[in-house]
Amino acid sequence: MKKYKQATAWLVMMTVMATFMLPVMPAHAFSVSDILGQAAGTAESGGTSGVSAGKGVVDIILGLFLGKVLGNAASPDAAVQDNSSDNGLKTNLAKEFVGFYAEWWGEDTSSYNSMVQNADVIKTIAPFWATMQADGTLTDRGGNDHIAVVNTAHQKDVAVLLLVNNAKQDNAPPVHTVLANPALRTKAIDNFEAYIKKYNLDGINVDFEMVPAKDRDLLTAFMRELYGRLKPQGYIVSIDVFPKQDENNDVAAAYDYAELAKYADKIMIMTYDNHGAWSGPGPIADIRWVENNLKYALKSIPKDKLYLGIAAYGYDWSAQGVQSLEFDAIMDLAQRYGKTVQWDDTAKSPHFSYTATDGTAHTVWFENSESLKHKLALITKYDIAGAAMWKLGEEDPAVWPVLRDKFRK
Structure with missing residues (x-):
């Protein structure tokens, strides 16, 4: 109990100090997780919190103290969030x-x-x-x-x-x-x-x-x-x-x-x-x-x-060379020669082959909505x-x- 009273007195003292040290700021609703998470949240998400990071030392001191005194009151589910992805922290960037x-x-x-x-x-x-x-x-x-x-x-x-x-x-x-x-x-x-x-x-x-x-x-x-x-x-x-x-x-x-x-x-x-x-x-x-x-x-x-x-686009390969073609032209070729587009499921790519009227063999690979x-x-x-x-x-x-x-x- 004595230790608790000492801690409480210390918290009151620090709160008073913070009141005088901090500049006037817009009203903002704080929670324990807000205070403890500001620095980490900024680093992880690339965003900015609603409070100036200029508080620096005061945030750190209060954060450490509150983390020890009130840590058991926070929900583990709320305190820990899995933002991992294949390449690190996921920020859900606007695309x-x-x-x-x-x-x-x-x-x-x-x-x-x-x-x-x-x-x-x-x-x-x-x-x-x-x-x-x-x-x-x-x-x-x-x-x-x-x-x-x-x-x-x-x-x-x-x-x-x-x-x-x-x-x-x-x-x-x-x-x-x-x-x-x-x-x-x-x-x-x-x-x-x-x-x-x-x-x-x-x-x-x-x-x-x-x-x-x-x-x-x-x-x-x-x-x-x-x-x-x-x-x-x-x-x-x-x-x-x-x-x-x-x-x-x-x-x-x-x-x-x-x-x-x-x-x-x-x-x-x-x-x-x-x-x-x-x-x-x-x-x-x-x-x-x-x-x-x-x-x-x-x-x-x-x-x-x-x-x-x-x-x-796509490419048309033949003994005559390689020609770049847009999608509509590729579909015209498939229709003209009565060819059904094939799907390579490993490469996730469409393709087909045909023989031109001059007897030249052609192979076409291209991109479509499915491959994209x-x-x-x-x-x-x-x-x-x-x-x-x-x-x-x-x-x-x-x-x-x-x-x-x-x-x-």
Whole structure:
């Protein structure tokens, strides 16, 4: 009893001290779990509590005392919550759908039409409008009226990021020329900023591909400088990265996931093209391959910055080469040749084969609403930020109800 009285007196004293030490704050309903859990709750959920963390020492002292005196009064079920998931603490992030946007010829409006029809799902578009050259300049890829596209997107509460890629050249990669020269890096960033401001864009999506492995640190330096320029002005900075499951993948070695995550708001991992022109026929995105790449990325990239790349297209392999086709064209082929679409349950991917009128054998693998359901399930399973689809206008129309369930704004 004596110890209890001493403890009670100590509590009264500390309460009085706290009254004088704390600033005036809005009314807030406290409980023991509120006090004991503020610091942990902020760290675990990434959110903020209703009380300023500036109380610091007072919270700690009161928390320790109340934890000893009143600990037995708290419900174990309320005090302990299992928020675990496959990759750590689960925060149930709000999911975002990003649509890559491209115009392959002057009157190509497929991406535009898809954006307008599904603006209740699409939070961001990344139009493929510019290419960085070896001298740091930007080549505008043309297409439809950029200003009109941006205005329409903004009217529908859709953010617009400039997708800029790098010019390709086998013997002397232009991207290396820029990355290796600080002056050219600055020039390129100047041009990025000017383009964004010219068209009233919301930020940038850097799509540098086939970057030499030796330029790993240079790519990080470029993103650090770009982020330092654009982020303070309120612009979104994002980057697309090749998938990988180790650091020995030459085509993906230039992407230092952990370092790039420091200088990007969004990182889109391009988990498609598992098979393509460089391989024989096979799934565009075998679900096992996609998940393994995602798990590896999560070792270095915060899940609230990570977006899973999903494909809307397919490939047709034959002795004549490999052709990329949108969903409608693929369905036309199947109908024309009387072929039933097959389902590979291991890869979670659709496919079929046919023989053309000239006698050439073809094999087609593609993505549809059913295959995309399995990819989208990974977003929930690993609680990552969202998905980024290449590209708007090529997709199976049946995918939109699926996307609407997960991403409706």
